Amino acid sequence: MTVLPHVSGGRNKNYESASAAVSVCRSEEMGRYAVAATDIKAGDTVVVEKAYCSVLLAEHRDTHCFHCFNRLVAVVPCPRCCNVAFCSAACQRVALSTHHGVECPVLEVLWESGASVTCLMALRILSQTNIRYFLDMRDQLQQ
Incomplete structure (x- = not known):
């Protein structure tokens, strides 16, 4: 069983796979996109999801x-x-x-x-x- 890492900065209240350091926005011009809601350091984990499908090459x-x-x-x-x-x-x-x-x-x-x-x-x-x-x-x- 694969153990997934934890996101840095706690879980996002709207997107459970994302960090609270990430905010999801929408606009006519860009559609849906993510932005940093707080400072994100190099190496911080901002999104973690279990793979829906994976295969060995x-x-x-x-x-x-x-x-x-x-x-x-x-x-x-x-x-x-x-x-x-x-x-x-x-x-x-x-x-x-x-x-x-x-x-x-x-x-x-x-x-x-x-x-x-x-x-x-x-x-x-x-x-x-x-x-x-x-x-x-x-x-x-x-x-």
């Missing part, structure tokens, strides 16, 4: 866990392919029951074809989203 598959992205020390292989490795049995179990269970049969072809990171992220999002979400959105998308 092919060039890191021999050195990093396919699930949590930590550097591999002891390798736990995928029992279904030789394309990825995990840092622990727990990461292997979670990955196989979620994203890698879907991606395993096609991952090597995607990597070898030079599929972009955007393509890999789209597959990850689709594989992890309940089909009911897309069915419920169908009517709205057709309007």
Whole structure:
């Protein structure tokens, strides 16, 4: 499990992912934008959000866990392919029951074809989203 850093200067009351040192403004000319509400020092963390989607790039598959992205020390292989490795049995179990269970049969072809990171992220999002979400959105998308 990834531990996210804390924002500097406390949480913003309107945007929980942002620091209180940031203010969000709107204008006709610029749309919505953020400005410093207080002095921000170099190195201060002003926004922290958990990634909606993340994927491991092919060039890191021999050195990093396919699930949590930590550097591999002891390798736990995928029992279904030789394309990825995990840092622990727990990461292997979670990955196989979620994203890698879907991606395993096609991952090597995607990597070898030079599929972009955007393509890999789209597959990850689709594989992890309940089909009911897309069915419920169908009517709205057709309007």
